[in-house]
Amino acid sequence: MAEEVKLFGVWASPFSRRVEIALKIKGVKYEYIEEDLTNKSPLLLKYNPVHKKIPVLVHNGNPIAESVVIIEYIDETWKHNPILPQHPYDRALARFWAKFIDEKCLPALWNSMWSKGKEREAAIGEACEHLKTLENELGDKKFFGGEEIGLVDIAANFIGFWLVSLQEPIGLELLTEEKFPKLCKWIHAYVNHTAIKESLPPKDKLIEALSARFGAASK
Structure with missing residues (x-):
């Protein structure tokens, strides 16, 4: 069947x-x-x-x-091409970092993009701290999952594509090579991975849609 x-x-x-x-x-x-x-x-x-x-x-x-x-x-x-590690401890760590991204990184990144004034400054400071934590966790690995894309890499797709695509159009300089060289190296490998490339929205269309939303929020 x-x-x-x-x-x-x-x-x-x-x-x-x-x-x-x-x-x-x-x-x-x-x-x-x-x-x-x-x-x-x-x-x-x-x-x-x-x-x-x-x-x-x-x-x-x-x-x-x-x-x-x-x-x-x-x-x-579907057991082939595993996304989570096989060892229970490594699986627990992957879940921990995916949760960190969802509960800590994304709210701060979102607020740094859409809030204003002092609230935005505070959000940018918090977002930078969280990105630094991820930078340290990544270390010298190609991906968070090691040599292959894993759960944490997939969870971090907002950082790898959405944030990078949108920060310039909305006037935000957050994730730069100078501040986060390891994350930027990860992003390059990430967006050029076949499975990732095939699963990302058109960049121009995304920028247009979310810049319009940003413009509306700023009025």
């Missing part, structure tokens, strides 16, 4: 793109369904009644929500 894999997402969302990266790494064929978050489909509300958010992966009729949870499910379901 053929497997049925569907992904409900939004093209500009780093969270649904995370799931696409995982599916591409595994070579899993899937149907992508673009959602309009201002007018959510009945299927999205049916499959994710708790949070009513994307991404949602539906595998043979069974829905799974939350991007990191979905990635772990994908990794456990």
Whole structure:
């Protein structure tokens, strides 16, 4: 019986793109369904009644929500090209850093991009501290996962593409080669990885969409 894999997402969302990266790494064929978050489909509300958010992966009729949870499910379901480490301790560390990115880095980065005045200054300071922590964790490794893309790399896709693409158009100088040479080296290897390249939104379209949002927020 053929497997049925569907992904409900939004093209500009780093969270649904995370799931696409995982599916591409595994070579899993899937149907992508673009959602309009201002007018959510009945299927999205049916499959994710708790949070009513994307991404949602539906595998043979069974829905799974939350991007990191979905990635772990994908990794456990399709065993080839592992995304999480095999050793329990290393797996725990990968989960820790993915959580650090979601709970610490992303809110600070988001606030540094969209807030104003003193609030923005504080957010930039916090974001720099978190990026420095990631820089130290990366060390001399090619990827956070070692020689191959892993869970932490996928979780950090906002840093590797969204932040880098948007910081110049909105007048933010946060992640630079001078401040974060190791992260910048990681970004170069990351965005040129085949599975990543195939799973990122068009840069021009992303800049246009989010710069318009930034402009509207600034008025």
